[in-house]
Amino acid sequence: MVANIAIPKLGFTMVDAKLIEWKAKEGEWVEKGSGVLVIEGEKSSWEIETEGSGFLHIVVPERNKALVGEVVGLICETKEELEKAQKQAPPGARAGLTQAEEAARKETAPPAKPELVEKEAGHIRISPVARKLAEEKLIDITSIVGTGPGGRITLADVEKTIEEKRGIGVAPEEIYEGKRVAKTVPLQGMRKAIADLMYYSLTNSAQVTVLAEIDMTEMVRVREALVSQAERIGTKVTYTDLFVFVLARVLKDNPIFNASLIDGEIKFWEDINIGIAVSLGGEGLIVPVIKNADQKSITQIAQLTKELIKKAWESKLRPNDVIGGTFTFSNVGMFSISRYQTPVIVPPQSAILSAAAIKDTPVVSEGQIVIRPMATFSLTYDHRMVDGEAGERFLTRFNELLQSPYLLSL
Amino acid sequence: MLCVIYQLGLIEYRKAYRLQKELLRKRFEGQIPDVLLLLEHPPTITIGKSGRLENVLASPALLAEKGIPVFFMDRGGDVTYHGPGQLVGYPIIDLRNRGRDLHRYVRDLEEIIIKTLGSFFIRATMDGNPAGVWVQNEEIAAIGIAVKRWISMHGFALNVNTDLEPFSLINPCGFPDRRATSMSNILSQNVSMAAVIERLLAHFSEVFDAQIELDSDELIGSTIKGEQK
Numbered sequence: 001m002v003a004n005i006a007i008p009k010l011g012f013t014m015v016d017a018k019l020i021e022w023k024a025k026e027g028e029w030v031e032k033g034s035g036v037l038v039i040e041g042e043k044s045s046w047e048i049e050t051e052g053s054g055f056l057h058i059v060v061p062e063r064n065k066a067l068v069g070e071v072v073g074l075i076c077e078t079k080e081e082l083e084k085a086q087k088q089a090p091p092g093a094r095a096g097l098t099q100a101e102e103a104a105r106k107e108t109a110p111p112a113k114p115e116l117v118e119k120e121a122g123h124i125r126i127s128p129v130a131r132k133l134a135e136e137k138l139i140d141i142t143s144i145v146g147t148g149p150g151g152r153i154t155l156a157d158v159e160k161t162i163e164e165k166r167g168i169g170v171a172p173e174e175i176y177e178g179k180r181v182a183k184t185v186p187l188q189g190m191r192k193a194i195a196d197l198m199y200y201s202l203t204n205s206a207q208v209t210v211l212a213e214i215d216m217t218e219m220v221r222v223r224e225a226l227v228s229q230a231e232r233i234g235t236k237v238t239y240t241d242l243f244v245f246v247l248a249r250v251l252k253d254n255p256i257f258n259a260s261l262i263d264g265e266i267k268f269w270e271d272i273n274i275g276i277a278v279s280l281g282g283e284g285l286i287v288p289v290i291k292n293a294d295q296k297s298i299t300q301i302a303q304l305t306k307e308l309i310k311k312a313w314e315s316k317l318r319p320n321d322v323i324g325g326t327f328t329f330s331n332v333g334m335f336s337i338s339r340y341q342t343p344v345i346v347p348p349q350s351a352i353l354s355a356a357a358i359k360d361t362p363v364v365s366e367g368q369i370v371i372r373p374m375a376t377f378s379l380t381y382d383h384r385m386v387d388g389e390a391g392e393r394f395l396t397r398f399n400e401l402l403q404s405p406y407l408l409s410l
Numbered sequence: 411m412l413c414v415i416y417q418l419g420l421i422e423y424r425k426a427y428r429l430q431k432e433l434l435r436k437r438f439e440g441q442i443p444d445v446l447l448l449l450e451h452p453p454t455i456t457i458g459k460s461g462r463l464e465n466v467l468a469s470p471a472l473l474a475e476k477g478i479p480v481f482f483m484d485r486g487g488d489v490t491y492h493g494p495g496q497l498v499g500y501p502i503i504d505l506r507n508r509g510r511d512l513h514r515y516v517r518d519l520e521e522i523i524i525k526t527l528g529s530f531f532i533r534a535t536m537d538g539n540p541a542g543v544w545v546q547n548e549e550i551a552a553i554g555i556a557v558k559r560w561i562s563m564h565g566f567a568l569n570v571n572t573d574l575e576p577f578s579l580i581n582p583c584g585f586p587d588r589r590a591t592s593m594s595n596i597l598s599q600n601v602s603m604a605a606v607i608e609r610l611l612a613h614f615s616e617v618f619d620a621q622i623e624l625d626s627d628e629l630i631g632s633t634i635k636g637e638q639k
Contacts, residue, residue, distance in 0.1 A: 044551075124463045124480065135482035138424045142474040362509055 002081050003052050005073035007066050016067045024056045045160035055082040104267045126153040133158045172345045190284040202345045206383040212395050216358045216373040222405050233299050240331045241302040246401045248272050254394045258326045258347035261385050274324035278312045284311050289325040333357035351381040413620035418449035430563045433502045437561050445501035451492035455480045458487035458554050465489040465581040485564035487554030489580045495571035506560045518617050523551045525613040548591035549582050570606050
């Protein structure tokens with residue numbers, strides 16, 4: 001019996017994954033349930049475990065990409081099956097395709113070895129990186145002067161040629177609809193995943209955003225008190241932790257915000273799993289999930305959040321850390337100038353809340369202008385499920401708890 | 411399925427390439443139907459993704475002297491020479507309508523060429539593995555395609571009256587012991603390009619089950635003019 005090792009679909013918009021590491025060698029015996037291949041897909045790394053024991057036959061080697069569902073390896077129960085498999089598809093030979101740019105031919109040609117450099121004088125010699133750029137920019141190889149050993153063309157040589165040609169105006173620049181292209185970057189990886197998700201979310205729901213400004217005087221007190229206890233608690237509590245804690249209670253009282261519209265039915269979720277949007281700088285964003293947030297203490301939420309953010313930055317999040325969210329919270333306070341946002345719901349959730357930084361703001365209280373620490377919140381909900389009135393109730397309850405934190409102990 | 415044919419005449423390689431990319435984009439977005447570009451290139455050497463540099467036998471200096479540019483290309487296949495007298499065809503078609511079967515597509519292209527040659531009483535075969543069309547171990551047509559988001563580009567190159575001398579500068583499709591040939595070489599007489607095109611279109615229409623239309627300037631012509639800024 002030969003079992004397939006295929007790329008699992010780990011995320012909603014996942015289409016392919018990169019094979020990072022085969023944990024066993026070609027032909028080696030692997031035990032059922034052991035980790036055999038590490039892949040990177042949908043913003044997290046994943047270890048595939050074998051479903052049975054047998055000899056491993058590698059179909060797609062490391063550092064390659066494979067499509068979801070593509071068979072990248074085989075587990076052969078017997079040596080005969082292993083030999084047969086090895087003959088049919090010698091380790092490393094690929095028949096797979098990626099959805100991004102792909103060249104096809106009738107027969108899978110042997111991959112050009114990256115270090116291959118012609119030894120004979122007179123031939124074109126070029127480094128792989130230079131070749132890639134020359135291909136991208138459609139540079140005539142015979143017009144490049146190679147300054148590497150033996151006249152080898154280096155990346156710098158290609159870049160120089162591009163510059164020179166640009167100067168003379170002979171450059172075959174790329175012109176797209178009358179505009180000159182400076183750079184072309186394919187949409188792939190995390191960027192593509194986010195693009196697809198955002199687009200899907202906005203085109204498949206009726207999103208509406210309401211904005212609120214809330215007095216944080218009480219919350220500031222609570223936080224300062226908790227921070228002063230940081231050593232005893234074991235962690236420094238942040239506003240995000242507090243908001244998540246409060247939100248869990250608000251969601252309990254407003255179940256339509258902890259639900260999903262799926263195939264014409266509204267599913268109200270038993271668990272309250274709050275996702276926290278984490279920005280990864282220019283690399284994109286990811287939303288690790290605090291499961292059962294309503295059953296956790298502030299301390300637990302604070303510890304867990306720190307752990308998850310650290311993992312996110314180190315690209316160590318597992319799929320289990322990012323699935324199962326029923327509501328999402330995004331604190332943009334750390335880096336935003338904006339006071340209000342129109343956050344996009346993470347499908348199939350019904351709402352998302354974002355918060356901007358607390359700012360001392362003049363407000364009117366009992367006929368006087370006073371300065372209060374105000375935070376601004378933006379609540380986007382899916383109007384297919386949630387009406388304006390429900391939105392107001394949500395924010396009212398949220399505000400109530402933020403003004404009178406003692407209510408949380410009830 | 412409708413397929414619009416556009417004849418570009420003699421066109422520089424990169425110009426045709428950029429045109430293909432623009433047409434591919436438009437095809438993907440559904441702005442245009444399937445397209446077949448028919449054209450010829452000035453002497454040009456291209457190296458595909460699996461192309462090995464040792465298959466370009468001449469030095470860059472010699473090639474520069476002869477005025478033959480060399481480009482790395484994002485198509486499959488090895489090294490190819492293009493030149494006047496060679497009929498180049500770039501079908502830009504949506505393979506999602508054709509069963510998303512790349513291997514079948516390449517086979518269909520070969521079949522079209524083989525049938526076309528048959529109309530001129532030239533017996534050609536696919537000769538097993540390498541993508542291309544062969545007459546007694548000599549390559550008469552090369553095939554190298556690329557597929558982006560299931561839309562094809564690049565295509566085939568059929569030596570009609572091509573001057574075969576420049577082929578000595580390369581190992582055609584990476585085969586050191588194989589040579590190139592042309593229709594006029596086999597028939598020992600010049601062959602009418604127009605006649606070849608006419609036959610090719612007939613077989614193209616038949617194999618791809620396509621309704622052929624010659625383009626009016628509206629669809630493809632405007633794109634070409636746009637690209638020629």
